[in-house]
Structures are given as structure tokens and as C-alpha cells.
Amino acid sequence: MGGTPQPVGPAGPSGRGSFAGHVLALLTPWQERVSLMSSWVREGLARGERVACVHHDGEGGDAGASLLDAVAPRVDGWPAARLRGQVMVVSVRQALSAEGAFDPDSLRTRAHNAIDRALAVGYHGMRVVTIGAPFLEAVPDDGAWLALERDFERMCRELPLSVLCQYHDGAGGLVRRAAAGLHRRIVESLIEITVEGAVVRVRGEVDISNYALLESAVGSACGNAETHVDLDLTELQFMDASGLRALTSGTADFRHRSGRVILRNPGPAVARVLRLLRVDVLPGVELRQAGSA
Amino acid sequence: MGASAMNRMNPAGGPTTGFRHEVLLHSSREQLLAGVVPYVREALDRDETVLMVVSGDSADLLRAAIGPDAARLDWADSAGWYRRLGPMFEDFRSYLAEQSARGQPSRVVAEQGISAPSTTWLREYLSFESMTNIVYAPYRIPVLCLWDRNRVAPDIADRVTAAHPYLLEGNQTVVNARFLDPVDFLGRARHPELAAPQHVEFTVRLQDAGDLGAARLRLHEHAVRNGFPAERASELVIAANEITTNALEHGRHPVWLAVWRTGEYLVCECSDGGSGFADPTVGFRRPERPTGRGCGLWLARQLADLVQIRSRRSGSQIRLSFALPTVSGRSSG
Numbered sequence: 001m002g003g004t005p006q007p008v009g010p011a012g013p014s015g016r017g018s019f020a021g022h023v024l025a026l027l028t029p030w031q032e033r034v035s036l037m038s039s040w041v042r043e044g045l046a047r048g049e050r051v052a053c054v055h056h057d058g059e060g061g062d063a064g065a066s067l068l069d070a071v072a073p074r075v076d077g078w079p080a081a082r083l084r085g086q087v088m089v090v091s092v093r094q095a096l097s098a099e100g101a102f103d104p105d106s107l108r109t110r111a112h113n114a115i116d117r118a119l120a121v122g123y124h125g126m127r128v129v130t131i132g133a134p135f136l137e138a139v140p141d142d143g144a145w146l147a148l149e150r151d152f153e154r155m156c157r158e159l160p161l162s163v164l165c166q167y168h169d170g171a172g173g174l175v176r177r178a179a180a181g182l183h184r185r186i187v188e189s190l191i192e193i194t195v196e197g198a199v200v201r202v203r204g205e206v207d208i209s210n211y212a213l214l215e216s217a218v219g220s221a222c223g224n225a226e227t228h229v230d231l232d233l234t235e236l237q238f239m240d241a242s243g244l245r246a247l248t249s250g251t252a253d254f255r256h257r258s259g260r261v262i263l264r265n266p267g268p269a270v271a272r273v274l275r276l277l278r279v280d281v282l283p284g285v286e287l288r289q290a291g292s293a
Numbered sequence: 294m295g296a297s298a299m300n301r302m303n304p305a306g307g308p309t310t311g312f313r314h315e316v317l318l319h320s321s322r323e324q325l326l327a328g329v330v331p332y333v334r335e336a337l338d339r340d341e342t343v344l345m346v347v348s349g350d351s352a353d354l355l356r357a358a359i360g361p362d363a364a365r366l367d368w369a370d371s372a373g374w375y376r377r378l379g380p381m382f383e384d385f386r387s388y389l390a391e392q393s394a395r396g397q398p399s400r401v402v403a404e405q406g407i408s409a410p411s412t413t414w415l416r417e418y419l420s421f422e423s424m425t426n427i428v429y430a431p432y433r434i435p436v437l438c439l440w441d442r443n444r445v446a447p448d449i450a451d452r453v454t455a456a457h458p459y460l461l462e463g464n465q466t467v468v469n470a471r472f473l474d475p476v477d478f479l480g481r482a483r484h485p486e487l488a489a490p491q492h493v494e495f496t497v498r499l500q501d502a503g504d505l506g507a508a509r510l511r512l513h514e515h516a517v518r519n520g521f522p523a524e525r526a527s528e529l530v531i532a533a534n535e536i537t538t539n540a541l542e543h544g545r546h547p548v549w550l551a552v553w554r555t556g557e558y559l560v561c562e563c564s565d566g567g568s569g570f571a572d573p574t575v576g577f578r579r580p581e582r583p584t585g586r587g588c589g590l591w592l593a594r595q596l597a598d599l600v601q602i603r604s605r606r607s608g609s610q611i612r613l614s615f616a617l618p619t620v621s622g623r624s625s626g
Binding site: 204207277 | 501528538581589
């Protein structure tokens with residue numbers, strides 16, 4: 001933590017080279033949600049994508065205001081983009097189905113159609129921002145929700161589609177636990193985690209408010225891994241004992257099966273705690289600083 | 294109390310079983326020599342390794358009295374002792390563990406070596422002293438602690454006595470009837486209240502875990518502004534974060550952090566309305582795994598220069614003190 005710690009999440013400096021794909025946001029503060037959504041929309045416009053904003057009346061912070069009302073003024077060119085159809089506003093009810101009931105096949109079909117239509121008129125792809133809670137409420141069970149998220153994860157990888165799912169931070173255990181396996185990137189107030197196969201990149205700070213995300217991410221990477229998991233800690237500014245617990249327990253089974261976990265480039269503050277608690281000498285764990293093999 | 298404590302510490306009876314942790318509270322050179330020389334001779338006769346961690350003055354005195362055999366002892370200057378108690382306790386434990394693993398019978402003569410320790414520091418040091426009865430016991434290496442009665446206040450002398458299950462009187466090891474089991478020694482009733490600060494520089498109110506990030510940022514900035522190098526500032530933040538996390542998880546909300554300076558330290562105190570740790574012996578031993586109980590508190594003890602804990606029914610406080618960097622940039626002590 002040398003120098004002034006940089007806040008992450010929407011307020012932080014972006015290194016978001018690829019602010020696209022299937023992104024999960026777990027943010028509670030109103031300002032942070034507005035800020036992230038605005039960035040997402042701006043990114044879509046900059047890339048020449050069509051942007052669909054799925055909104056939900058009354059779910060916003062202040063009485064009656066919706067997130068979109070707060071986002072619109074923060075996006076340059078919003079009115080013009082709406083007029084020409086580059087920005088579309090869709091209600092959750094419409095997104096789910098005419099009756100507001102959950103129909104995953106219909107949802108997938110409509111997503112495919114929307115992408116095709118966008119490409120046909122010259123856009124480079126489709127970008128969606130949505131509130132997750134209504135979908136969570138609409139699905140009949142956890143399994144259906146997981147299947148839906150998995151579908152979108154696959155579509156985002158295979159098609160020119162990017163989806164930002166915003167869950168209120170209190171969305172609960174299911175979302176947090178399953179999060180990492182279903183989203184390439186998780187954005188939360190203090191932390192940003194990207195999982196690509198057996199590589200996990202962590203940016204920000206881990207403490208008791210968000211360690212479950214790290215545990216989920218490393219668990220997911222272990223599931224994808226053959227011999228080793230690479231945990232890039234270069235941009236991890238801080239990690240407490242709960243974060244270390246998440247690391248050790250999230251990788252325990254994998255390491256027990258002779259998997260190796262490489263902790264890459266922890267900064268001084270993180271390395272200090274790792275060494276004090278002897279996580280660096282746990283079976284299957286290897287600390288690697290930049291410049292070493 | 295004394296009898297039951299004796300039974301707890303020494304179930305089989307007799308000073309040669311259990312952990313022979315004794316103290317010589319001497320008030321003269323004669324008393325010092327009368328106690329230590331036979332103790333050392335006993336060890337040498339049994340071909341034991343003896344580690345003498347004593348002050349330069351005591352070393353001179355003892356070498357002269359022991360004679361040529363003094364060369365068979367391992368001498369270390371107690372001035373090398375650390376002011377930071379957590380690491381010192383852990384490193385010493387590590388030494389004892391190694392010796393024990395080697396199977397070579399040994400014993401240690403130890404004299405507290407910090408010059409001009411404050412009463413506050415001595416009290417915390419004695420908490421560790423008491424915990425040796427639990428943490429060092431498995432290694433079965435006898436430890437003789439030397440204290441100069443002339444150099445400590447009477448109440449500290451009482452605490453010194455209470456921390457040791459055995460006393461060296463003359464040249465005899467006797468069971469200490471005034472010994473307090475560590476749980477009792479460290480227990481609620483035995484600590485004076487923490488002195489309130491003259492001027493608090495800032496406070497942070499934490500309602501839930503989401504408030505930790507901002508608190509850390511403020512603490513880091515404040516530490517740097519007070520001259521702490523980045524790495525030390527990070528250590529301060531790590532320690533403060535751990536105790537605050539404990540309070541948020543186990544204490545009563547809201548949790549308060551207060552920060553101020555004294556002449557010697559930057560102090561960070563975490564308080565809440567809960568009754569604190571039920572078990573006062575928590576946090577003195579490195580946990581087996583990061584999931585271990587007392588992990589956060591153990592970390593705080595390794596990183597802070599002083600950790601003071603007060604748990605009362607009405608509320609609890611944990612006060613971390615970090616030695617202010619001196620003008621030359623090094624931390625004092």
C-alpha cells in the first residue's frame with residue numbers, strides 16, 4: 001500500500017482495457033451504481049454498440065427515481081443516441097416476457113434477435129445493462145437462475161454481446177457464491193476480480209466485506225485448472241486475514257489433489273500478512289515476485 | 294486460589310515436573326549470585342545447554358562468579374531484546390521449539406533488557422510473561438527470570454511474582470503460593486483503566502464491514518502524515534483493520550476508532566459496547582491456520598509496538614500503539 005491507495009470500482013482509475021463481456025456488479029451505494037452504469041453506457045457508445053438499458057421502476061435510491069434518470073445526464077449524447085435508436089430503454093417486464101413471467105428460451109431468442117438486428121443496421125454489437133434482482137425474483141429456483149447466468153456467460157463469449165448485471169450488494173449468498181464462475185469480471189466497491197480459465201486477477205482490497213467473492217473466484221479457477229492456478233496479486237493493495245482464509249479454503253481441495261497455487265507479485269503489505277500467517281509455505285502454495293522465474 | 298492454581302499448573306506435584314518457570318526477584322548482588330550460580334552449576338553438572346540472556350552488567354558479575362566454566366554457557370546480550378513484544382515472544386518460542394526438537398536438554402536464564410521501560414510497557418510485557426506458562430510449557434525447557442526488585446515499582450513486582458509458578462528463594466526452587474493462572478492473571482479485574490487521551494485527532498464510526506475501506510484509507514494517510522514510512526503505515530493499517538474487524542464481527546455496533554499521538558506513539562484505539570473477548574489468552578500464539586481463532590489479534594500483536602486490551606461488561610477497548618518515527622527516520626526503540 002505504498003502511496004495513496006486508489007479506490008477501485010467505478011470511481012477508480014480504469015485499466016478497463018476490456019470493459020466488456022459478462023460483468024457482475026455488486027454495489028450498494030447509489031452513486032457507485034450510477035457511476036458504473038454510466039461508464040458502461042459510455043463505453044458502448046464509444047465502441048459503436050447498441051445499448052439496451054433494462055430498467056425497473058422504483059428500484060432506485062431516492063423516492064421513485066430510477067437509476068436511468070440519474071445515468072442519462074452523465075452520458076454525453078444520450079438524447080441523440082436515444083433518438084437514433086442506439087440507446088434503447090426496455091422495462092424489466094418487457095425483458096422477461098409479455099406477462100412478466102420467466103421464460104429462459106424466449107429470453108435467449110430475443111437476445112439473439114436483438115444482436116442480429118443491431119449487427120444488421122451497422123452496430124458492432126449489443127450491450128446490455130440490467131438490474132439483476134427482478135430476474136432473481138422471477139426465476140423459479142436457484143438452478144434456473146444459474147442456468148440463465150451460464151447462458152449469458154456463454155453468449156457473451158461467443159457473440160458480440162456484453163452484459164452488465166447489477167445486483168444490489170445485499171443480493172445474498174447465491175449470487176456471491178456463484179458469481180465468479182458465471183461472470184468473467186466482478187466489480188464491487190472495493191474489489192475487481194477477473195477470472196479467465198485458471199488465471200485470477202485481483203484489483204483493490206479484500207476484507208470481510210467481500211472475501212466471499214475471492215473465495216468464489218479462486219474456487220472457479222481451481223475448477224478450470226489442470227495443474228496450477230495463477231493468482232495475479234499485482235494490483236491487490238490490501239488483504240486481511242479473512243482474505244487469506246478465502247484463499248486457503250477456496251484452494252484447499254485443489255491443493256490437496258496436488259494442484260499448485262501461484263501467488264504472483266503481492267505488494268509489500270500483502271506479502272507481509274502472507275508471510276506472517278505462513279500462507280506462503282502452505283502445501284501447494286508458491287509466492288512469486290516479478291522478475292523471478 | 295493459590296492452592297488450586299498450583300494444582301492446575303503442577304498436577305504431578307514437585308518443581309521438577311511441568312514447566313519449571315521460576316523467578317528470582319533479587320535486591321542485591323549477593324542474592325543474584327546466590328540464586329543463579331547454583332542454578333547454572335546444576336545445569337552444567339547435567340550437561341545441559343544453558344542460554345544466558347542477561348544484561349552486560351549481570352553477565353560480568355556472573356562470569357566472574359562462575360569462573361572458567363562460564364565459557365560453556367551461551368551468552369546473549371539482553372539489550373538485543375525487542376521492544377516489540379509479539380515478535381519477541383514468537384521468536385523465543387521458536388528457539389525453545391528448536392531446542393526441544395533437538396532433544397538436547399537445555400535451560401534459559403533471562404533478564405528483561407529494555408532500558409527504562411515504561412510502566413505501560415512492563416504491564417504488557419508481563420502479560421506475555423504469564424502466557425509463557427501456557428505457550429512455552431510444551432517444550433519443557435526450564436526458564437529462570439531475573440528481576441531487580443530495586444528497579445521496579447511494588448505493584449509491578451507483585452505482577453512479576455504472580456506470573457511465575459515457582460520462585461527461586463536463596464538457591465531453592467519453591468512453589469509460588471501467589472501464582473496466578475494466566476486466565477486469572479490476564480482477567481478482567483486485574484488491569485487498571487486505560488488513561489484517556491488528552492487530544493483525539495480523529496474518530497471513525499463504523500456501522501458495518503462496508504465502512505472498513507474508508508477507515509483504512511484515513512488511517513494510512515494519517516500515519517504517513519505523522520512520518521511513518523509507507524511500509525510501516527501499511528502495518529499500522531493491517532493491525533487496526535484486524536482488531537476493528539473483530540469488533541465488527543463479535544462486538545456490538547457501532548464500532549469506534551480513535552486516533553491520537555502521545556510523546557512516543559501514534560495510538561489507534563478500537564472500542565465498542567460489547568463485552569470483548571471472553572478468553573483473555575487469545576491472540577498470543579500464532580494460529581495453526583489463517584482460520585484459527587485469535588488470528589487477527591495475533592497479527593496485531595506482531596505488528597503494533599504495544600497492544601492493550603480492556604474488556605468490561607460495559608464495553609471493550611483495544612489500544613494499539615506504534616512508536617513514532619524519530620527525527621532521523623527510524624522508529625524509536
